[in-house]
Amino acid sequence: RMGYVNKDTIHWARVLVYSRTYDMNAMQVELEAIVDSSKIEHTSRLYLDAIGRMVEMCIFQNRLEDAIRYNLMGDSIAYVMEDEKMKAEFHYYMGMCVLQRDHDLGIKYLSETIDMYNRIEGDSTIWKNIVHTSSYLLNAYVMSEQYDKAIKVGEKLMADIDSLSLVRTFDKYDNDNTIRINVHGLMCIAYANQDRMLDAGMEYAKCQLLSSASPSAPLL
Numbered sequence: 001r002m003g004y005v006n007k008d009t010i011h012w013a014r015v016l017v018y019s020r021t022y023d024m025n026a027m028q029v030e031l032e033a034i035v036d037s038s039k040i041e042h043t044s045r046l047y048l049d050a051i052g053r054m055v056e057m058c059i060f061q062n063r064l065e066d067a068i069r070y071n072l073m074g075d076s077i078a079y080v081m082e083d084e085k086m087k088a089e090f091h092y093y094m095g096m097c098v099l100q101r102d103h104d105l106g107i108k109y110l111s112e113t114i115d116m117y118n119r120i121e122g123d124s125t126i127w128k129n130i131v132h133t134s135s136y137l138l139n140a141y142v143m144s145e146q147y148d149k150a151i152k153v154g155e156k157l158m159a160d161i162d163s164l165s166l167v168r169t170f171d172k173y174d175n176d177n178t179i180r181i182n183v184h185g186l187m188c189i190a191y192a193n194q195d196r197m198l199d200a201g202m203e204y205a206k207c208q209l210l211s212s213a214s215p216s217a218p219l220l
Helices: 004-021 024-035 045-060 064-081 084-099 103-118 126-143 147-164 168-173 178-193 197-213
Strands: none
Touching: 004 024, 004 045, 024 045, 045 064, 045 084, 064 084, 084 103, 084 126, 103 126, 126 147, 126 178, 147 178, 178 197
């Protein structure tokens, strides 16, 4: 007979499949089955991951009140568990929640998230979270026309990416160059608005070069 934990694991496997096919309605059904389960261990990583995915989905669907509600639920559990990585992840989610309504507060959350990730030791994959969050922070600064701050974040991020590119796992993580193209495109905008036209031109050229190597990647 199939136990309750296995059922929740199957629900999670379906979530991962539906996230690839962008079937949001089906993914919501599976996530709700996990979040509403009375038998799952509510301090498990599976439960927290499901809440995190629920927050992301609610943000994507512009259901910000629901996103914040789920985020607060997950954040409180992460603090009870004293799980530093999950604390940072839910801090990131909160930044994404409020970014659409209070840009400065959203930026504050994202900046704090990067600091929280940088304090985590012994996790060899934490660089993925830092790159991901830094990319959103860079985008937030450009969208709010804070180009000097965007350049500071972007130059640090580009240096990190150059360093990580020496590690084969980063190329696998960014196999279609989407991250690199996004960063160089945003830096092109930031440099141009600071009248650093040579730097802007070089960033634009890098975008074109990476785009030609990865035709499927989106180009700004």
